[in-house]
Amino acid sequence: GKIERRLENGVYFTDFSLVRGGSMLQASGGYLILNVLDLFSEPGVWDHLKSCLRNREVTIEDPGFLSPFLPTTGMKPESIPVRPKIILLGSHWAYYVLHRSDEDFRKIFQVLADFDDEIDLSNHTCREYAQFVATTCANDKLLPVTRDGVAALIEEGARFVDSKNRLTLRFNDIANLVIEANYHAKLIKNTRMITRKHIETAIREREHRSSLVSDKMLREIDEGRQLIDTQGAIVGQINGLAVYSIGAHRFAKPSRITANTYAGKGGITNIEREAKLSGRIHDKGVYIINGYLGRTYAQHATLSLNVTVCFEQSYGGIDGDSASSTELYAIMSSLSGVPIKQGIAVTGSVNQKGLIQPIGGVNEKIEGYFKVCANRGLTGEQGVMIPHQNVSNLMLRSSVREAVSHGLFHIWPIKSVNDGIEVLTGIQAGKPRADGSFPKGTIHGLVMEKLVQYAKASAPQKLDSKKKAGA
Structure with missing residues (x-):
């Protein structure tokens, strides 16, 4: 409530006829529904609400008492008993912030009702x-x-x-x-x-x-300033997909990911992390790749290699693990020497067992890569590899659906790394034998051969007897 005032001869006066009841009085014995953010838009409202609910009474105060610059005769009505039931509406974020930081909130508002959207x-x-x-x-x-x-x-x-x-x-x-x-x-x-x-x-x-920002990004690719290949095959290079959000608009564009491998014992170097551009979840994805490589290729010998992985032409922060499988394919291509089809873009996270896991923004990712390919001309060999769990999330625009139905664009649901590398290279992944080796000519077999070469190159060199004697 409030106490109104009238101005007489430069002085504010008030009396009992100018006392006005507020929402709490009107809702006494019933319900009062409030937006939680409105309670914090005016100073003191939140504290007064809590005081009212604790004491079960409303005190109408004259703001003149709180301001030394407002001349007033002043009046303080007696407290009025009330018994309202308060319903606060707000986001999950607002609830959990108040629950964590305000002890009174936890005591007064004890009933939570979640509503799904x-x-x-x-x-x-x-x-x-x-x-x-x-x-x-x-x-x-x-x-x-x-x-x-x-x-x-x-x-x-x-x-x-x-x-x-x-x-x-x-x-x-x-x-x-x-x-x-x-x-x-x-x-x-x-x-x-x-x-x-x-x-x-x-x-x-x-x-x-x-779509102003997304159109400009697409123009960068069309004009060749952002390097993206949509035809041919290249070793250690693959197209990943990243989602961007600007307000309510979400879109995606492809990003070139490259991997280089060479002899050594340094393991995987995440160039984004070294440049302090990698988020913690992306770092976790790289560690998972390292775990997969050890599980697959280092059961009977030490894993000796150096790997560098990079998002090319990326100058901002990178986070999330939806490109972890994409990075792994680039590493396997570099190790095996088998080129990856550049017409295929990839999204999906991977676990240490080599299983592909679902991701978000699958529709935007497919449509973003489709626009790039459509601007250059669809060849019938282009498409996107997605986790098989994301099939239930597909709600694509009609232009993409029509291209898929006519065989001009493809969507491959993938369950494992082996499935994905076979689509990308056209060569069998290979199943492990009892001794941990793989059939020759398969992707895993070629990777093992390269790792054996790296292990030999990284082994300490023994001096011959003549050099030892001379020493």
């Missing part, structure tokens, strides 16, 4: 989505949406959460998309309904308005 996709939820769209059109006086238009909205709702089996509950985004589609529909004369075409136009226009 996703829901399972089913016939029932699809009908409710259609009802929501119809209600939005009626309330905002928009054109009605056809069945295929509703289907396009449901597809976009699934894409928001990167899942074929889930739908977003961020209805504001869906409603805004319907409003934009209504605008594009009305640009065409005699249009009476919003169709899939209008929904897709609204999506393209929305992406175009946010």
Whole structure:
């Protein structure tokens, strides 16, 4: 509540008729719903709320008592008993910050209710989505949406959460998309309904308005200033994929990853880490690669090699482990001497057992590489290798789906490192024998041969007898 004042002869006066009750008094015996961030927008509100809930009474104070510069006659009403029930709305972040830092919060607000922003996709939820769209059109006086238009909205709702089996509950985004589609529909004369075409136009226009940075990055690749090969085969070189977020816009672009191997005992050198550009999760991915190499090739002999791995033309920080399998393929190519097909980009993390693990942003990664290949001309041999677990996350744009259906672009779901290296090189990975060796001519066999050479080159050189005698 508050105490209002009136100005008379340069002095502020007040009396009982100017006392005004606030939300706490109005909600006494009922419920008061508050946004937690609003409680911190005004000084003292949060402390007064906690005091009210602890003492079960409201004290209306005159702000004049708190300011020595405000002349006032002053008045202090008696405290009023209240019994409201408070519901705070806020993000997970706000809850956990308060729970960790404010002891009063933990005592007063003891009931937590989590609400998801996703829901399972089913016939029932699809009908409710259609009802929501119809209600939005009626309330905002928009054109009605056809069945295929509703289907396009449901597809976009699934894409928001990167899942074929889930739908977003961020209805504001869906409603805004319907409003934009209504605008594009009305640009065409005699249009009476919003169709899939209008929904897709609204999506393209929305992406175009946010794509300035991604378009410039793509131009760098098209003009040859960012070096990316999409044809041919090269030893120790591969195309990785990185996702960028600018506001609500997410996009991806390919990055060249290279690996060099030579004799020595230094192990893997992560150039990004040496330059202090590597995050902790990326460092962990490199350590996992080292564990895989030891498990696969050093069961019967010491692993002797030097490896340098680098994200070429990368001048900012790198984090995440979604490129760990990509780096491993580049190392295996360098060791075996077998070139990697440059038309294939790779994403996916790897564990020490050589199994490929799922990653995020799979749709953006595929579409980002598809744009690069499409600008240069699709050859039918280009595509993206993804973890097989991410198949359920695929909600690709129609241009990519059409290219895949016509065999111009490919998506390979991969389960293990062996599966991936065979796709990238066209040569069998090879299964280990009982003695730890691999069949000749396979990728693992060629890697083992190179490691044996490195071990011999790294072994201490023995002096012959004549040199010893002369010494």
